[in-house]
Amino acid sequence: MVKPRLYAGRSLRDLRRAAGLNQRAMAARLGLSVSYLSQLETDERPLTPAVGAALARHYPQVLAAIEGEAPARRLAALADALADPTLPPVAPEEASRLAEEHPDLADRLVALHAARRAAEERLALAEEAFTAGAGARLPWEAVRDWFHEAGNYVDVLDRAAERLCHDGEAGGRSVEDALAARGIAVALDPREDAPLARFEAGLLTLNAAAPAETRRFLAAHRLAATAFAREIAAITAAAELPGEEARRLLAIGLANYAAGALLMPYADFRAAARAMRHDIDRLSRRFGVSFEQCCHRLSTLQRPGEEGVPFYFCRVDMAGNITKRHSATRLRFARFGGACPLWHVHEAVANADRILVQHAETPDGARYVSMAKGLVKPSGRFDRLARRYAVVLGCEAIHAADFVYADAIDRGASGAGAPTPIGISCRLCPRADCDQRAFPPSDRTIAVDPDIRRVVPYRVL
Template sequence: MPNPRLYAGDQLRALRRAAGINQRAMAARLGLSVSYLSQLEGGERPLTAAVTAALARHYPQALAAIEGEGPARRFAALAEALADPALPPLGAEATQRLAEERPDIADRLVALHAAKRGAEDRLALAEETLTAGGATRLPWEAVRDWFHEAGNYVDPLDRAAEALGEAAPDESSLVVALRDHGLGIRIDPNADAPLARIDGVVLVLNGALPAESRRFQIAHRLAARAFAAPIAAVIDGSGLASEEARRLLGVGLANYAGGAIAMPYERFRREARAVRHDIDRLSRRFGVSFEQACHRLSTLQRPGAAGVPFFFCRIDMAGNITKRHSATRLQFARFGGTCPLWVVHEAAAIPDRILVQHAETPDGVRYVSMAKGLVKPSGRFARLPRRYAVALGCEAIHAADFVYADAVDRAGAATPIGISCRLCPRPDCDQRAFPPADRAIAVEPETRRIVPYRVV
């Protein structure tokens, strides 16, 4: 390490001349006065910790030649690590003493700093990959993220909807309540008409809607009218900038409240526990669709009366996530497809059949999930039906409260799944579509594998 009596005038002068600069420019670069640099070059003064630190920043290879490779490299690396703005400043003298007197501690600090920088670089790369073209979120994404960050639970709306739902437990009472808020109902026999629309003081519903969808549309419009003030208050406090996002949030909040009207919180939570979250049974008891019941289960996060923490998502046939929320440690990719090993993809191809999976994420957490493919008929041959799948799951520690867990062997091996290929660190997955965004790959033409590269 730097010796307080180390004189290096000849080396400093040679370094300056090799750089093609005069003493004034060299002194400015090192933060010294011209006279002091002249004294250093003339051998009149030894190197100090401050000078050595400046050399370490600007000329590390020259410093290594002056002092010796090992000590100089340690000092330069330690000075860089301790210059991190996240750390309180440490003077050059103290840095020099630490490197000289406790090289073991110095090396550990350097290693920790390298690990921190590596993690930051991987995070930045992953974020760049995910945003793929800019950090600005589209209105739909912004609203979806708002619900996720809110825990998919909006307390004032949920409580108000619960009270209204208990007072209007069936479709006929919902129609009366809607009429009290200024809207009558008319059925449009045209199958090509919108699902629902407002025509003056009438809610016009598509005649092809199944009973559970018709009831939900009524509850949605009732919520929008009855809870206009609390919905507006939530929107005002949302922080969403664009008018499109704010309008979408308003629709989403009315949908949320509509579901809470059809499935009042405490009664729905109690029934769900009683049937161990059997979706078919809940759907029949509350007159809602399979998807609506799944979605409602993911919102049962009332403080002091929370339900089982579930994750819920809906994907289309291309694997795009069109709805998502997780009250568990499982997180969904904001962009791109999900893990191809997840059972929800198989369910999308096999409608009206429930598939169950015991899976493990890279962090070692195990989950039990249920997935079902659904088809919404279009009403005529010329228009393709909508096909998608929904998935609902919980961590394996809650398996006793999840009837679908009875169909898997939780003591056996779990399917290894990840968030998405670009974010999954597993090095040995044969289903990988892309290499992980934060890892390097090795391409070895002499060795043929299922995936044409090796994650390193």
């Protein structure tokens, strides 16, 4: 039976306009000529396997709407598996033909790729735990792992926050008014040593010296903890965590998550982020949030069928400790110890309010574009040190057209635009030629020659 031709001009036009792209930018993303895309949009040409594979890679939900859920999801998963840089390249037409003519084999390849990725992650975790001498997870680490395993997206809270905003309780009035409607008053504490927030007897007291964005977020946290108490309790009760302290930390983290969803409702924020090409300063002004809050929210846009650009996000302190982390990409973060010294986030810590952009490549061949910015949270007094850290937000280079910061670099294959070779951490990095190496890889042997002096006093074999 001959498969009927599919014409999807209107869907492609709607997709391009929703993404805020002109035909040239959309054609570049899909690997087409501008004239060919124009013919597709005017239904002069049908979708081909190559175009279908490109849509599966970048816009699986759109292809699902055109072709039907099951075939499109299979092709999207297969395209992702075959895009692994450790595998030889496969033409889009071949991937599309495999998914269509041999769906069972395609499903097995997808499952095999997922199993390999999971095995690599388990091995990396085991190596890090062995290297660090770690035993049982501490409460803080357990909660951080819970959010990572949840994909940093909590559907029930995200949708509840969006409904509350659209119902007008939080969106049509200030957060303080929404709290007042629930019998909670807000006051400011002028004392320099006051905690950031204190809640008792229906009164939320905020530190007057905290920045306005921080106070607004703390008020939203209390609103979320009150409005979604039942949902938070149910999630916390079902979580497999080591003890009561971990459950309390998870409850706080869930309320923080919901606060971000209240201040930056999913659909509105995702649409604005696309339109502004994820310009964080513009988004922060639009939604009245801090730079860090905006970065963190961008990393949570993983609603099934309505995903945003898959980002990784982390926060690093002056000592190189990763205090927040999440990745919706293939990039992993070290659970213990510092990050790669070639990562630009370390330079950003020492350069407050300056945005640094980096084109980087990990040992598996994946390339990323990221921005890092050093931030300072003032202490309010001379004899109390300010908190200094940096946040970093990045995506795979294939999404560079959606990431305004990628405009600052030339991503050519050589010269100044060549990607910086980074790793996860020295103990997990297999690179043998890195002059910045602090430790040898935990799974490789070394050779030491006392008659030859190098920057690193050993060779990785």
